[in-house]
Amino acid sequence: MPPRPAELRCGRHIRQDDGVAKHPGETPTERQRRVWDKVAPAYDRQMDFVERLLGRGDREWIGERATGRVLEVAVGTGRSLPFYVAATSLTGVDLSPEMLALARSKADARGLPVDLREGDAQALPVEDAAYDTVVCSLSLCTIPDPAAAIAEMRRVLVPGGRLLLLDHVASTWPPVYAVQWLVERISIRVAGEHYTRRSLPLVAAGGFEIVESRRHKAGSMELVHAVKGG
Numbered sequence: 001m002p003p004r005p006a007e008l009r010c011g012r013h014i015r016q017d018d019g020v021a022k023h024p025g026e027t028p029t030e031r032q033r034r035v036w037d038k039v040a041p042a043y044d045r046q047m048d049f050v051e052r053l054l055g056r057g058d059r060e061w062i063g064e065r066a067t068g069r070v071l072e073v074a075v076g077t078g079r080s081l082p083f084y085v086a087a088t089s090l091t092g093v094d095l096s097p098e099m100l101a102l103a104r105s106k107a108d109a110r111g112l113p114v115d116l117r118e119g120d121a122q123a124l125p126v127e128d129a130a131y132d133t134v135v136c137s138l139s140l141c142t143i144p145d146p147a148a149a150i151a152e153m154r155r156v157l158v159p160g161g162r163l164l165l166l167d168h169v170a171s172t173w174p175p176v177y178a179v180q181w182l183v184e185r186i187s188i189r190v191a192g193e194h195y196t197r198r199s200l201p202l203v204a205a206g207g208f209e210i211v212e213s214r215r216h217k218a219g220s221m222e223l224v225h226a227v228k229g230g
């Protein structure tokens, strides 16, 4: 086991050496909101770099398939918003007000009409059967209860509606998997970030029919297209 990060008293909070204040008694979801509010100002810069390494095409893959009334769960800073070329309306939900504020300015700057709402993926602030497509990218790795989030995505889809997912998942190549497992020992504790999760089995177990899925980067990136079964 790696050593525990040093803790420093800071007012009524405990600060860990990752710089994120740890509030005693906060729920995993409250912790996620705090972590992502803190990450928000640097997120786009970091992701520009990460997405250059991963290569282009994943957001385009999702964007081409997202039709009709589209809901993006955990929309973050709105990096995928420009790709929804076939959407008739766009809604984005995220836990973090700071991430949402960046999504809002991006959408305004591009003149994209989008309804952005603060909310929890595990209890979406959305009516039943209100969307034709639900998208979630790079977020089931960090949402505390991904099965609950997938159940919510199913609830808000019309029958036959489309679920489109993109995430980093457990690699099929053992050396990469070993690194992911090691990184996760720290990342889960520091930021609730998982590297060896896989959403495809949860999607299949959650009442969806898998239409297509693909993996790349040693199986560590996964795209899923599923439909809500009856």
Ligand SMILES: C[S@@+](CC[C@H](N)C(=O)[O-])C[C@H]1O[C@@H](n2cnc3c(N)ncnc32)[C@H](O)[C@@H]1O
Residues within 6 Å of the ligand: 029, 032, 033, 036, 047, 073, 074, 075, 076, 077, 078, 079, 080, 093, 094, 095, 096, 099, 119, 120, 121, 122, 136, 137, 138, 139, 142, 143, 144
């Ligand atoms: C890695 S970012 C991904 C953002 C965006 N989907 C993208 O592709 O760039 C993870 C996002 O998940 C959000 N998030 C984490 N837990 C959540 C929850 N329970 N409900 C809604 N959003 C959540 C965070 O606030 C953050 O914006």
